[in-house]
Amino acid sequence: MNKRIKFIQGNDVCVEAALYAGIEFFAGYPITPSTEIAEQMASRLPMIGGKFLQMEDEISSLCAIIGASLTGHKSMTATSGPGFSLMQEALGYAVMAEIPCVIVNVMRGGPSTGLPTHAGQGDVNQTRYGIHGDHSIIVLTASNHQDIFRMTVEAFNFAETYRTPVILLLDEMTGHLREKIDIPEPGNIALVKRLRTAVKSGIDYHPYLPREDGRLPMSDFGDEHRYNVTGLYHDMWGFPSDNPKIVYGLIRHLVDKIENNSHQIARFRKYHVKDADVLLISYGASARSALHLVENRRRRGEKLGLLELQTLWPFPVDIVREVCKEIKFTVVVEMNMGQVLQQVRLAVDAPEKIFLANRIDGELITPTDIRNILRVIQGKGV
Amino acid sequence: MGKKKLYAHHIDSSWCKGCGICVAFCPKQVLELDKNQKAIAARPEDCICCRQCELRCPDLAIEVICSKTEVSNE
Amino acid sequence: MEKSRLLFSGSGGQGVITAAILMAEAAVRYESLNAVQAQSYGAEARGGATRSDVIIWDQPIYFPRVTQANVLICLTQTAFNKYQEMIRPGGLLVTDSRLVKNSRKVDARKIELPFYDAVMDTIKKPVVLNICMLGAVVAVTKLVRIASIKSLIAERFAQEFHETNFQAVDLGVELVRQFQSK
């Protein structure tokens, strides 16, 4: 029997993947439906000498992993709706201070305490626009266990590559679903190590001076280089500054380092897109239903295709525009009032050909739900 | 322990904000504020090296250099 | 193979979800099949009717919920009343003959078995009711091998519970044998 094949919940897959990626520090606060991640971390991290902290709230959880990351340890927290709302302040800090870390948000129905035990996908906009001030951010998602593993590792990799917090947006459905996962052998997925400065002790180290390729080598707290970290606009040493030139340079850097690399960051899967005349665009749990329908209809000769987005932000505008070009019409499938729909409409040349198939009652959208929408659009009646 | 002897008051007048704390609490009235509201050692000969002015200065502007104390190598 | 959609239902504490997980996990890890298992959480899981969906297939499974069950298992009347409509016409309905009063209206192959009474008579531990039911479901659906279920139980449960649970599996199999030979 293959020991790497497991039958576990999506939340547990996320833990396995974080360990694969080299996590050493986790801080969190219990909240449905993400709690299994904290529970598994509490059990697994000490076994490898890592640290698990149950903090007093989600605010301090994110603050603690930012602190741990500064000492050179790969760090993560996991939460859900209300907890993610509480994290916005520290998320902004991690963006501004350029601290690599991973925040998992296992989405439930909202707003407020909403539907703790039911799936929703209403946090897409919050991951992008939740914090005050201009910025850019990386948000990944996945619809099945193999991809949850992959995207969790990618989240750690992107965090290190771009010195930024990365949000992994899961949902209650996939988080609690059990299915097969074939844990990749060590080395099968490349890991990005922390880029540390080569500057020797006694020589001026600039923690916030990007190299030519845009990356910023770090120095761990506790090592030779002493510098300042702040959430204020700051110069290349990390000291506060309101010099307009420095402010302008920093905000451009924070946005550009992500937006200019959106092609490197874009992760997606195409199913039967090439010859499709009707396209579905979906992500997360909804993409499972969309794919179910696509495979079913293909067997009957219908030219239905699916673009599954795994990078939600920066929004893969070019990819979406490209696939929608030759399509009769496109239906975005999601469990909210059309958060990705808006982005797709902005991306394409003919927004009037983009429709929504959604479900907002806490239940997983079904292939039949999507099929009914397709029939309405095609004028066939349900 | 012998009696400490004063070498010098180092007062960085660019750091001094003239709050007058050193003047008010010097047990020997060694210090004064000058016409620019900066602390100066007006009567250094009376200093007993208690270093209360140095420790109480909110601006880190005063250093009392005495014998038996480590002298900065700057 | 046909795609099999199973819906396990009962009340919280009966171990219905554990049985569902064991079935699905055995399919994945011992039979090289695909399986998904989902369940209802929250208020629903604490009292009232508990439900767990299992789909087993030799092809990739995308939509993970059971909307029409090939196999519906009910261990309480409440669960039966709530989920009986979800059975596919011609599907298989497995109920406890003492705990559930079946309805003639349901269009399904009905297998009413005295899980509760049999467990109380022979093993005398109500806690293995779910495993007895699992043994029966495995025997009747043949989706996984009995040996696989036992291997998984040996892996998952503490040593001291192995024997009782094996007994419960065998009891379930025996109940099906008796039923089918009637």
Add this chain to the structure above:
Amino acid sequence: MAVKDYIRERFFPHMWCAGCGHGIILNALLHSVDDLGLNKKDMVMVSGIGCSARISGYVDFHSMHTLHGRALAFATGIKMSKPDLNVIVPMGDGDALAIGGNHFIHAARRNIEMTAIVMNNRIYGMTGGQFSPLSGYGAMGTTAPYGNIDHDFDVVDLAVAAGATFVARTTTYHVHELSDLIQQAITHKGFSVLEVLSQCPTHFGRRNKAGDAVDMLKMYKKRTVRIGSDKKKADPDLIERGVFVKKDFPEYCREYDQLILKARKKK
């Protein structure tokens, strides 16, 4: 080393007002670190937001200027992931006890080895003189124009109740005592809380007719007494100074090391 070897001189003169007690605390802290002979490489200072928080920019340590009230949470992550570091967390009174009150009591409860210094000037200085949870009944502030009806915390009582294993109080007038207590707090193997009454002549002093910095220091001299002094019996309103609690108790990082051993055995 000299005290000035521990600061980032290019940022001086500092931004605090003339006569601000926070400068005296910085001064004492530097003398303490110097007296203890600590290596700058092992020192981390994490501050929140407010006048007090600016202190982290002036010390030549690993320094972190974080969010209002959250300094202890950031510091907890640093200390847990590198327990050999010496972590000092100076906080203002609003920082520590209003927005950060929850983090404060939970850090104390865990007994994680860090030094929390509550720089208590009884006012929100940076935002211009609003009352704080330590202003006290009757105090005047821009948000208490008719006199404050909020009662204040007793930082010492709160810290003790929350489980801090070193709890002390002093003032910016008692500078030798201040240095001594900072040293004790830094070397204590557990969560240390040091409350320092620190004058804000600009916002608290002016609004509350407490005079200038010198007058406020004189008041600290007159209205505080050593713990156990007979004067307190005669005048219960006097504020006690000194070490209130100092005890050996399992420290969080060391407890976690034990937990790792347990987990490894189970593996």
